[in-house]
Amino acid sequence: MQEAVSRFVRDGDTVVLEGFTHLIPFAAGHEIIRQRRRDLALVRLTPDLLMDQMVAAGAARKLIFGWLGNPGVGSLHAVRRAVERAYPGPLEIEEYSHFGLLCRYKAAASGLPFFPLRGYRGTDLPRVNPHLKQVVCPFTGETLDAVSALHADVAIVNAQRADSQGNTQIWGLVGAQREAAFAARRVIVVVEEIVPEDVVRADPNRTQIPSVVVDAVVEEPWSAHPSFVQGYYDRDNAAYLAWDRITRDPAELERYLDEWVHGLPDRAAYLTRLGEVTQDRLRPGPRLAGPVDYGDYR
Amino acid sequence: MTSGAGAPTRAEIMVFAACREVRDGDCVFVGVGLPNLAVQLALRLHAPRCHLIYESGVFGARPVRLPISIGDPCLVSGAAQVLPMAETFLYFLQGGRTDLGFLGAAQIDRYGNLNTTVVGPDYDHPRVRLPGAGGAPDIALNARRTVVIARQDRRKFVERLDFRTTVGWAEGGTSRRAMGAPGGGPARVITDLGVYGFDAGTREMTLESVHPGVTLEQVREATGWDLKVSSSLGATEAPDEAMLRLLREELDPDRIYLKG
Numbered sequence: 419m420q421e422a423v424s425r426f427v428r429d430g431d432t433v434v435l436e437g438f439t440h441l442i443p444f445a446a447g448h449e450i451i452r453q454r455r456r457d458l459a460l461v462r463l464t465p466d467l468l469m470d471q472m473v474a475a476g477a478a479r480k481l482i483f484g485w486l487g488n489p490g491v492g493s494l495h496a497v498r499r500a501v502e503r504a505y506p507g508p509l510e511i512e513e514y515s516h517f518g519l520l521c522r523y524k525a526a527a528s529g530l531p532f533f534p535l536r537g538y539r540g541t542d543l544p545r546v547n548p549h550l551k552q553v554v555c556p557f558t559g560e561t562l563d564a565v566s567a568l569h570a571d572v573a574i575v576n577a578q579r580a581d582s583q584g585n586t587q588i589w590g591l592v593g594a595q596r597e598a599a600f601a602a603r604r605v606i607v608v609v610e611e612i613v614p615e616d617v618v619r620a621d622p623n624r625t626q627i628p629s630v631v632v633d634a635v636v637e638e639p640w641s642a643h644p645s646f647v648q649g650y651y652d653r654d655n656a657a658y659l660a661w662d663r664i665t666r667d668p669a670e671l672e673r674y675l676d677e678w679v680h681g682l683p684d685r686a687a688y689l690t691r692l693g694e695v696t697q698d699r700l701r702p703g704p705r706l707a708g709p710v711d712y713g714d715y716r
Numbered sequence: 717m718t719s720g721a722g723a724p725t726r727a728e729i730m731v732f733a734a735c736r737e738v739r740d741g742d743c744v745f746v747g748v749g750l751p752n753l754a755v756q757l758a759l760r761l762h763a764p765r766c767h768l769i770y771e772s773g774v775f776g777a778r779p780v781r782l783p784i785s786i787g788d789p790c791l792v793s794g795a796a797q798v799l800p801m802a803e804t805f806l807y808f809l810q811g812g813r814t815d816l817g818f819l820g821a822a823q824i825d826r827y828g829n830l831n832t833t834v835v836g837p838d839y840d841h842p843r844v845r846l847p848g849a850g851g852a853p854d855i856a857l858n859a860r861r862t863v864v865i866a867r868q869d870r871r872k873f874v875e876r877l878d879f880r881t882t883v884g885w886a887e888g889g890t891s892r893r894a895m896g897a898p899g900g901g902p903a904r905v906i907t908d909l910g911v912y913g914f915d916a917g918t919r920e921m922t923l924e925s926v927h928p929g930v931t932l933e934q935v936r937e938a939t940g941w942d943l944k945v946s947s948s949l950g951a952t953e954a955p956d957e958a959m960l961r962l963l964r965e966e967l968d969p970d971r972i973y974l975k976g
Contacts, residue, residue: 438772438773438787438801439772439785439786439787439788440772440787440789463801464850483848484848484849484850485847485848485849485850485851486845486848487847489748489784489785489786489787490748490749490784490785493845493847497845498844498845501842502841502842502843502844502845513833513848514849515849515850515851515854516771516805516849516850516851516854517802517805517809517810517851517853517854518849520801520805521802523802524802535810536810536857536858536896536898537853538853539857539883539895539896539897540829540857540880540886540892540895540897541849541853541880541881541882541883542833542879542880542881543833543849543853543881546839560896561896589798590789590792590798591772591773591774591787591798592773592798592799592800592801593772593773593787593800593801594800594801594802596800597800597802646789648789648792652789653784653785653788653789655784702789705793705794
């Protein structure tokens with residue numbers, strides 16, 4: 419992880435950190451904080467705890483997003499302090515609906531300059547975001563909304579597994595992982611396990627991201643904690659609840675970063691600190707899919 | 717005495733009112749919290765064939781525990797389909813396959829327009845920065861019916877929104893249709909005080925029923941404009957004991973969402 423972040427994430431970059439509730443790249447975000455990257459434009463449909471931590475750590479200049487919050491719990495107070503009071507410094511924001519930001523990924527991934535949608539009519543969003551424009555359909559004459567392609571410098575996506583080439587398989591919520599990967603110039607994939615190539619090739623429908631767009635594959639178990647990885651570990655809801663107290667107090671947040679990010683060399687140390695009891699609590703029982711027959715066509 | 721007994725709380729009355737908005741066979745865009753409980757209840761009562769869609773990319777969810785977020789892993793295990801988020805918005809919403817969507821809001825106006833973006837008149841220096849749009853604008857624009865669920869007070873029920881994140885009936889009358897919004901618009905607003913519909917002509921929010929124990933005066937007090945009241949104003953139907961037992965013992969036994 420250390421090497422992947424130091425090689426592919428640079429100061430000032432536009433960095434997409436995707437994963438919708440599922441597969442949030444906490445380990446990668448923490449490494450970015452540890453390496454003290456600065457002036458990043460962070461892009462994410464749903465900035466949550468990780469973005470709160472990265473903003474508090476001073477890594478971000480800008481946030482591009484659709485919905486920010488600690489889902490079901492409350493606010494991201496570090497982000498709010500930055501937006502409401504420019505504390506400890508200002509934070510530029512650029513906001514979309516989820517659909518709008520997804521369409522920005524889709525345009526970039528498809529090599530199009532923009533993507534049309536019906537999305538913003540009747541809302542105040544275009545008034546505060548100059549990137550939301552309109553386009554007239556050449557076939558029907560309907561005025562449609564349009565968002566521009568978002569070409570990120572780097573996308574970091576977590577997944578269950580990949581082969582060493584970067585063919586990446588995801589099950590459960592796939593979110594915007596594929597669009598984000600195809601839309602970025604550089605891609606880091608972080609997986610629970612690296613598996614032999616024939617494991618991937620035995621089930622190609624499960625591959626969301628092909629090796630050809632992947633620059634680095636990092637194997638790091640529990641790299642999405644406190645979010646979850648379907649079939650590997652559950653969401654650590656207690657950690658999301660606990661965050662509400664931490665984020666309200668800048669000093670408390672600073673202590674958290676010292677203890678859980680700056681004070682640890684890597685994810686393995688994080689996992690040791692997390693402890694076996696928590697890990698056992700979060701491991702689900704099995705619920706296997708049945709095998710399918712792809713057929714042997716010789 | 718079992719936990720199934722005892723008078724329904726305001727939250728339980730809200731869930732039951734929301735549950736009655738679900739029709740059998742509906743494709744329902746569900747949020748977490750009260751809407752989720754409402755749809756789970758509907759599945760067990762009158763709408764066993766409704767389809768639960770979550771914007772996280774799940775169609776036909778059958779959660780075996782109470783989901784804590786719209787991306788809870790329990791929504792995936794046993795679901796009929798998992799699809800990329802972009803396709804969920806493109807095909808289920810923009811493609812016109814959603815019958816009912818549930819929404820929440822920090823501020824709502826008399827035409828059911830919603831604010832979840834900022835509190836305060838200056839967007840660049842907000843008094844409170846709220847979560848933002850998420851999936852709401854597209855649910856509101858495209859679903860055949862939407863139902864808003866919110867707690868009611870004068871800070872929420874406002875004469876004028878600080879920011880319009882999500883369009884309801886726009887400026888009322890035919891203005892929503894004139895802007896080319898494909899979906900059917902808000903059908904109901906359910907609060908902890910009462911249930912509202914929208915006038916078929918003016919599209920103004922109209923109080924249709926007050927919950928048991930709530931007075932019309934209380935509702936007016938909690939509304940930031942001169943509230944329209946239906947000539948056939950009634951009392952909101954409360955869940956019976958069997959429904960309460962279902963809610964309290966099976967659907968939310970830890971009372972995560974039903975408190976209060």
